[in-house]
Amino acid sequence: MLFGLVFAAALAGCAGPEPAPLEPPLRDANPRPALAIAPLVRLDRASVDRPTWPPSGGQVWAGDWNRIRAQQAPLECQACGEEVPRPRLVINRAADEVAPAASPTCPDCGGTTFYLEPFSTPYRPATDLAATRARAATLLAERGVFERVHLLPADDPTLDPVLGVTPEVRHVWRETARARGARWLLEPVLEEARVELIEKNGLHALKVVNLILSSIFIFPGVDPLNWFIPGEDYGVVQRLAWRVTDLADGPGGPGGPGGPGGPGGPGGEGQRELVTRASFADLGPGPTRGFFVVGFLRAPGCLDEEDWAHVAGQLTEVAAEDLARALVVAAEGAGR
Numbered sequence: 001m002l003f004g005l006v007f008a009a010a011l012a013g014c015a016g017p018e019p020a021p022l023e024p025p026l027r028d029a030n031p032r033p034a035l036a037i038a039p040l041v042r043l044d045r046a047s048v049d050r051p052t053w054p055p056s057g058g059q060v061w062a063g064d065w066n067r068i069r070a071q072q073a074p075l076e077c078q079a080c081g082e083e084v085p086r087p088r089l090v091i092n093r094a095a096d097e098v099a100p101a102a103s104p105t106c107p108d109c110g111g112t113t114f115y116l117e118p119f120s121t122p123y124r125p126a127t128d129l130a131a132t133r134a135r136a137a138t139l140l141a142e143r144g145v146f147e148r149v150h151l152l153p154a155d156d157p158t159l160d161p162v163l164g165v166t167p168e169v170r171h172v173w174r175e176t177a178r179a180r181g182a183r184w185l186l187e188p189v190l191e192e193a194r195v196e197l198i199e200k201n202g203l204h205a206l207k208v209v210n211l212i213l214s215s216i217f218i219f220p221g222v223d224p225l226n227w228f229i230p231g232e233d234y235g236v237v238q239r240l241a242w243r244v245t246d247l248a249d250g251p252g253g254p255g256g257p258g259g260p261g262g263p264g265g266p267g268g269e270g271q272r273e274l275v276t277r278a279s280f281a282d283l284g285p286g287p288t289r290g291f292f293v294v295g296f297l298r299a300p301g302c303l304d305e306e307d308w309a310h311v312a313g314q315l316t317e318v319a320a321e322d323l324a325r326a327l328v329v330a331a332e333g334a335g336r
């Protein structure tokens with residue numbers, strides 16, 4: 001009887017996450033003037049994008065070298081996670097640079113690219129910023145709230161990785177948006193994206209009972225049913241901030257004091273935290289986080305980078321859709 005109950009509960013929780021609904025699905029009879037959307041900028045760095053040796057751009061900045069020299073942690077193979085000792089750095093006085101005495105190779109897989117810092121939680125998933133913005137534009141066009149939706153070029157101006165969005169960059173965005181006839185400018189910023197264990201859900205207590213019964217009737221620590229019960233809720237947490245500028249009516253806008261080229265008027269700004277979550281089991285049929293002996297007691301401490309990436313991968317698609325829909329909601333706040 002208990003096992004039947006457990007199995008029904010497992011099946012109920014095995015569905016994947018659904019994108020947040022976008023309501024109301026409207027088609028405006030009197031569309032508002034055109035909207036321009038600036039490139040979606042992300043402030044934190046995805047876990048897979050942390051600095052590597054050899055450096056991906058081929059160039060190492062002086063500050064990075066100081067940081068590299070100050071660290072004692074071993075290098076971590078990018079392909080398999082194996083740790084190798086940090087190579088000794090030598091100073092080449094002729095070339096006025098510091099370089100490792102020898103290029104390390106992974107003893108396990110032969111890889112030659114290494115992370116300079118070990119993985120630490122939270123896991124930060126990679127995000128396709130361009131695709132998410134394009135999806136938001138498609139949704140906006142379908143909903144017909146604005147006459148037109150322009151995507152400002154992502155490479156003009158090119159963002160400086162250190163300085164980020166400067167007043168000069170915003171000035172160019174506003175001018176480009178005005179030149180294309182846009183009335184509104186939306187500037188979206190993904191402040192952070194991370195994956196975390198949101199909670200051990202209502203099935204957790206059931207899993208404890210099942211572990212005890214299995215330990216008595218089967219073998220201590222062997223609880224096969226628990227491998228299929230989705231008792232852990234993992235989620236992608238995304239913090240989105242945005243600013244909407246009215247390009248026409250503000251001080252400095254074409255219709256306001258100061259004339260064209262000014263800072264543009266206030267349109268509003270906001271911030272929102274999105275949580276895309278699903279219930280995970282060790283093994284199928286729904287989302288899985290991989291098998292660990294009595295994993296439901298040990299998670300999330302037992303998850304390494306690869307496990308987190310596996311969890312994140314099953315949420316990525318819906319998380320991207322949630323982010324695109326949040327952009328739509330932010331944009332539609334313009335001009336109200």
Ligand SMILES: [Zn+2]
Pocket residue numbers: 077078079080081082106107108109110111
């Ligand atoms: Zn390796």
